[in-house]
Amino acid sequence: MNEGFETLAIHAGQEADPHTGAVVPPIYAVSTYKQDGVGGLRAGYEYSRSANPTRTALEEALAAVEGGARGLAFASGLAAEDTLLRALCKPGDHVLIPDDAYGGTYRLFAKVLERWGLSFDPVPVGDLDAVRAAVRPETRAIWVETPTNPLLGIADIAGLAQIAHEAGALLLVDNTFASPYLQQPLALGADVVVHSTTKYVGGHSDVVGGALVSGSAELGDRLAYHQNAMGAVSGPFDAWLTLRGLKTLGVRMDRHCDNAERVVDLLLSHEKVSQVLYPGLPEHPGHEVAAKQMRRFGGMVSFRVAGGEEAAVEICNRTRLFTLGESLGGVESLIEHPGRMTHASAAGSPLEVPADLVRLSVGIETIDDLLADLSHALG
Numbered sequence: 104m105n106e107g108f109e110t111l112a113i114h115a116g117q118e119a120d121p122h123t124g125a126v127v128p129p130i131y132a133v134s135t136y137k138q139d140g141v142g143g144l145r146a147g148y149e150y151s152r153s154a155n156p157t158r159t160a161l162e163e164a165l166a167a168v169e170g171g172a173r174g175l176a177f178a179s180g181l182a183a184e185d186t187l188l189r190a191l192c193k194p195g196d197h198v199l200i201p202d203d204a205y206g207g208t209y210r211l212f213a214k215v216l217e218r219w220g221l222s223f224d225p226v227p228v229g230d231l232d233a234v235r236a237a238v239r240p241e242t243r244a245i246w247v248e249t250p251t252n253p254l255l256g257i258a259d260i261a262g263l264a265q266i267a268h269e270a271g272a273l274l275l276v277d278n279t280f281a282s283p284y285l286q287q288p289l290a291l292g293a294d295v296v297v298h299s300t301t302k303y304v305g306g307h308s309d310v311v312g313g314a315l316v317s318g319s320a321e322l323g324d325r326l327a328y329h330q331n332a333m334g335a336v337s338g339p340f341d342a343w344l345t346l347r348g349l350k351t352l353g354v355r356m357d358r359h360c361d362n363a364e365r366v367v368d369l370l371l372s373h374e375k376v377s378q379v380l381y382p383g384l385p386e387h388p389g390h391e392v393a394a395k396q397m398r399r400f401g402g403m404v405s406f407r408v409a410g411g412e413e414a415a416v417e418i419c420n421r422t423r424l425f426t427l428g429e430s431l432g433g434v435e436s437l438i439e440h441p442g443r444m445t446h447a448s449a450a451g452s453p454l455e456v457p458a459d460l461v462r463l464s465v466g467i468e469t470i471d472d473l474l475a476d477l478s479h480a481l482g
């Protein structure tokens with residue numbers, strides 16, 4: 104398919120319903136399917152853990168927008184991650200993860216998969232030499248997020264793919280922060296893309312979900328086998344909401360980026376802000392790589408506050424439009440203090456974040472209102 108991103112997001116996997124002509128895939132709230140004689144499946148569906156038509160529509164659309172061979176939808180981002188790692192690794196294998204990985208990903212490795220026999224090492228994935236030096240004979244995969252959460256570090260996906268493949272390992276990319284609109288890791292050599300569709304893909308803070316998209320059909324079959332065998336699937340209503348969000352991902356992301364750029368300008372000129380972390384800034388250490396592999400620089404902005412931890416917490420408590428809350432990627436703007444909120448569990452670990460850090464998920468409200476709210480909170 105050579106169609107553009109928005110066309111695929113709106114049409115891939117979403118032909119009009121053959122029975123009614125409904126232009127949107129219905130919510131197939133059903134667990135089992137009538138067979139025409141033993142083994143006579145009408146459309147390939149037998150039981151909804153294995154496959155459900157609403158989920159299939161989402162899975163085909165996700166594969167199309169990531170440029171992948173196969174898409175699979177899960178109950179959450181972490182369910183997708185767990186399925187991916189157990190499908191592709193075995194006890195005794197080793198995985199490299201970012202030293203500022205999403206906290207839940209770190210917890211999955213440290214508290215769940217390590218007990219299962221999978222070892223891992225956090226590495227600065229933005230530093231290709233450090234990654235190359237950390238690869239071991241038993242390294243099965245390199246896991247990367249770019250941009251990272253909450254420090255917005257950038258990793259070179261094509262460079263990491265080369266290191267992984269030379270070592271006989273796989274490159275797995277958590278593309279949640281960029282979304283497939285801004286970045287397509289499979290085209291850069293990644294083997295599997297992971298999403299928390301809870302964030303930008305769903306985009307409306309009304310559903311929790313996850314996805315895997317494989318570059319090859321072979322890997323896709325393996326992941327689909329484990330999706331069914333492990334069972335952490337997306338339900339039909341969740342799949343429908345996520346698909347509804349996906350249709351507007353392109354227009355939403357452009358507005359998220361427009362608004363984030365204006366917010367960055369405001370923060371740069373404010374005396375209470377000691378540093379702005381945004382890959383769109385020329386002085387950001389990952390700027391060149393980001394410019395090469397991303398369409399634009401995203402809707403996430405972090406900054407450090409001159410007055411330290413208390414001043415950072417105060418700003419989070421003073422906004423009105425920027426809602427104080429965890430998560431990200433919805434149409435509404437959110438603010439949070441990673442040290443005490445999303446990344447509190449990383450305290451004392453290699454993933455600890457600076458105490459004076461504030462993270463913004465810049466939404467798509469009227470920009471002047473967002474700027475006024477931030478100016479007031481900064482004082």
Ligand SMILES: *Cc1c(COP(=O)(O)O)cnc(C)c1O
Nearest residue numbers: 179180181205277279299301312
């Ligand atoms: C939220 C998030 C996850 C986990 O996804 P859930 O849907 O909350 O399970 C994984 N990676 C990143 C980067 C995230 O932001």
